[in-house]
Amino acid sequence: RMSLSTSTRVFTEREVACHCTKESCWVLMGTRVYDVTGFLRMHPGGEALILRRAGNDVSRYLEGPPHRHSENARRWMEQYYIGELERPSEDDDTQGADNKADVKEEEENSLVRHCSSVDLSKDLVDWQKPLAWQVGHLGEKYDAWVHQPVDRPIRLFGNPFLEARTKTSWYWVPVVWLPIVFFLSWHCYTTLAEGTTRIVLTSVPDVSIPVHKYLFLPLFLLGWFMWSFIEYCIHRFVFHMKPPAHNYYLITLHFLLHGQHHKSPFDGSRLVFPPGLASLVVGSFYLILSNILPDIVGICVFVGGLCGYVIYDMIHYYLHYGSPKRGSYMYSLKAYHVKHHFEHQRSGFGITTTFWDHPFNTVIPDE
Secondary structure (H helix, E strand, O other), X not given: OOOOOOOOOEEOHHHHHOOEOOOOEEEEEOOEEEEOHHHHXXXXXXXXXXXXXXXXXXXXXXXXXXXXXXXXXXXXXXHHEEEEEOOOOOXXXXXXXXXXXXXXXXXXXOOOOOOOOOOHHHOOOOOOOXXXXXXXXXXXXXXXXXXXXXXXXXXXXXXXXXXXXXXXXXXHHXXXXXXXXXXXXXXXXXXXXXXXXXXXOOOOOOOEEEOOXXXXXXXXXXXXXXXXXXXXXXXXXXXXXXXXXXXXXXXXXXXXXXXXXXXXXXXXXXXXXXXXXXXXXXXXXXXXXXXXXXXXXXXXXXXXXXXXXXXXXXXXXXXXXXXXXXXOHHHHHHHHXXXXXXXXXXXXXXXXXXXXXXXXXXXXXXX
């Protein structure tokens, strides 16, 4: 019989096979048993793909084809390890009966869904303490560490008030910004409908161009398109900057802005921008447009960009927690974004669209 430590739980094939529902889903990798119930909604291939293989060995599916899972994905899998599969032996029946009785007794106890195989005492940081002030000391090890995702909550600050300010429920994004989008859209359209808005050409005296109300939609869409480019640039050049290994403050800043999201990509409280932080970007966008374009025209473009931002944050949240229909546009986006998190952190910067990844040569290659 396989030699197992006294703390290792042992399950029969029948027990494993019984866990094949959304409420309790187990899989095997060889003789290792994993409880992946909490991972079902996160799986980029959809929860149905795992449920069809529940209770069975999934080793060959991790190797592919069609998809060979990355080292990060395999490391992630180990967080759900709960025990070993019992194998037939030549031991006497009494020993086997005792073992099964012990297993049954343990089975009646509450299961630990996410039993991580990571020894926290040997990690580069102390997970029992706030991480914000620790990560800067990782130096050259930071980049590799932050791109090895884990399924556990992150505490950034020890102060409860400060920590709470770093968390935002997804619904605050539409609650705060959509009323502004609706009001400004109405304001722009009704102002243009008056027929008095004209763009004065400074290069040609006494010549101006009327702005018709039907131009509101093209200007709105222009702002949305501009936001998609800003979204790409922020994600690539700010969120994915590689801070110098010797700079404690830049490493800390990177972790607060985006590193913590890559370390714990399914922390639902940190998947959208806090309105306070977002207002800095939104305000800058407005000031730039109001200084470049005539007043009402600039607002038309601005409100389109603001709507684009709201859609971006909602899509980003959905890509992490939603279960889009296989073959849909959102399904392809989810698979694309999860690859960015687990394997291609230096490419695939588009969230709502992969459009800008093409001209900038950062497209994640197809398998």
